[in-house]
Amino acid sequence: MKRFFVNLLAWLWVGVALSAPVRRGKAFDRFITIWLENQDFAKVVVDNRIVDLKRHGILLTRYFAHTHPSQPNYLAAIAGDYFGLNHDDWVRLPEDVATIVDLLEEKGVTWAGYFEDIPSPGYMGNASDGSTGTDGWDYVRKHNPFVSFDSITNDGERLLKIDSFDAFQRAFAAKKVPEYVFMSPNMMNDGHNTTLDYATKWSHKFLQPLLAAKAFDERTLIALTYDESETYEEPNHIVTLLLGNAIPPALKGTEDDTFYTHYSMLSTLELNWRLHTLGRYDVGANVFKFVADQLRYTANKEPENAATVDNSVPYPGLLNNDTSARLPLPFPNTKLVGASGLGILPSIEKALSRTKITKTPYDGSGKVFDGDKNPPVYKPPAGNPS
Numbered sequence: 001m002k003r004f005f006v007n008l009l010a011w012l013w014v015g016v017a018l019s020a021p022v023r024r025g026k027a028f029d030r031f032i033t034i035w036l037e038n039q040d041f042a043k044v045v046v047d048n049r050i051v052d053l054k055r056h057g058i059l060l061t062r063y064f065a066h067t068h069p070s071q072p073n074y075l076a077a078i079a080g081d082y083f084g085l086n087h088d089d090w091v092r093l094p095e096d097v098a099t100i101v102d103l104l105e106e107k108g109v110t111w112a113g114y115f116e117d118i119p120s121p122g123y124m125g126n127a128s129d130g131s132t133g134t135d136g137w138d139y140v141r142k143h144n145p146f147v148s149f150d151s152i153t154n155d156g157e158r159l160l161k162i163d164s165f166d167a168f169q170r171a172f173a174a175k176k177v178p179e180y181v182f183m184s185p186n187m188m189n190d191g192h193n194t195t196l197d198y199a200t201k202w203s204h205k206f207l208q209p210l211l212a213a214k215a216f217d218e219r220t221l222i223a224l225t226y227d228e229s230e231t232y233e234e235p236n237h238i239v240t241l242l243l244g245n246a247i248p249p250a251l252k253g254t255e256d257d258t259f260y261t262h263y264s265m266l267s268t269l270e271l272n273w274r275l276h277t278l279g280r281y282d283v284g285a286n287v288f289k290f291v292a293d294q295l296r297y298t299a300n301k302e303p304e305n306a307a308t309v310d311n312s313v314p315y316p317g318l319l320n321n322d323t324s325a326r327l328p329l330p331f332p333n334t335k336l337v338g339a340s341g342l343g344i345l346p347s348i349e350k351a352l353s354r355t356k357i358t359k360t361p362y363d364g365s366g367k368v369f370d371g372d373k374n375p376p377v378y379k380p381p382a383g384n385p386s
């Protein structure tokens with residue numbers, strides 16, 4: 001009998017926990033990022049559907065991808081570095097490489113990755129045919145950053161959070177979309193194997209229910225972004241639109257000309273949910289201005305080398321396929337403090353506690369790096385620059 005009551009109480013508690021609205025972020029309670037492929041800022045910004053979507057949000061006019069081709073940009077957005085990657089083939093990062101997932105889970109923030117036409121939850125293959133039947137060009141691993149990290153794939157619970165667009169639609173209908181969501185449409189809808197117009201048409205349609213008045217009970221920030229630009233010779237300038245009911249009404253239809261990269265997603269999330277840092281390039285990346293302004297965060301600044309960076313040329317690193325440009329995996333900088341005012345994730349620090357960290361490329365400066373005039377500089381770890 002006693003056990004019956006204990007069980008009953010447990011179930012009631014679980015029931016309350018599942019139905020309670022999530023209201024935990026400082027400026028937003030949910031973040032959904034949706035990734036399109038390979039278009040230049042100048043062409044996207046004049047597209048009718050993007051112009052129409054812009055009425056609902058903030059256009060970031062100086063948002064730059066890190067390098068080419070696609071895959072390094074996806075990895076950067078969840079790991080705070082792309083580790084010298086210069087190709088789209090199969091890669092794998094060892095178990096001690098932490099990602100945004102570790103930061104979120106430490107604070108109990110729920111998350112998922114949704115990939116259109118992934119054949120099953122946790123699928124780790126290179127590609128799969130799906131709804132459009134284009135012979136292995138619907139779902140592709142290179143657009144799913146989670147599966148390249150052993151710290152995610154070696155953990156069954158984490159692996160099963162990598163799921164399909166159908167799973168997203170079910171969660172949306174049930175009002176149970178996790179608090180952090182990363183989504184890649186298939187290779188047709190994201191524009192990779194189609195056109196700019198095809199992908200913006202898809203995005204406009206896909207976003208309508210998410211932008212409806214009653215779509216979410218919690219303040220939800222949606223970042224529609226491109227992974228990289230189309231033209232390798234141009235600065236890697238892309239369109240990112242901030243949308244959703246977390247956008248203050250007075251800012252709808254406005255532009256923000258702060259310098260951003262995919263690392264800005266990480267620093268914004270760190271500030272919003274008071275997350276620790278990864279001790280990589282997440283530290284020092286500018287926080288989305290409307291969030292920074294609301295939370296009186298004043299450290300945003302123009303990277304001092306923004307004018308000379310060639311963000312089309314990848315820098316050397318562990319994942320570079322050119323053996324002469326290969327370097328060991330860099331240690332995170334355990335001395336850095338992130339946008340939230342917290343230091344490196346305790347589990348990362350603990351794992352490194354017996355290691356003598358002689359040099360690290362991560363300096364918290366917000367500078368941007370390339371394989372040309374601005375290579376990362378490896379130095380003894382030091383605190384944030386003042």
Ligand SMILES: *[C@@H]1O[C@H](CO)[C@@H](O)[C@H](O)[C@H]1NC(C)=O
Pocket residue numbers: 086087088321322
């Ligand atoms: C490295 O990757 C690039 C981009 O896919 C490719 O063009 C190049 O041939 C590769 N180099 C080697 C040494 O595999």
Ligand SMILES: *[C@@H]1O[C@H](CO)[C@@H](O)[C@H](O)[C@H]1NC(C)=O
Pocket residue numbers: 089090124125126
């Ligand atoms: C994925 O591609 C890699 C490298 O090209 C290959 O070694 C591996 O066997 C492939 N995996 C699957 C499941 O096809």
Ligand SMILES: *[C@@H]1O[C@H](CO)[C@@H](O)[C@H](O)[C@H]1NC(C)=O
Pocket residue numbers: 134135137192193
């Ligand atoms: C998609 O694009 C790739 C090259 O980027 C090409 O090899 C492939 O055949 C294309 N697939 C379809 C279905 O268009």
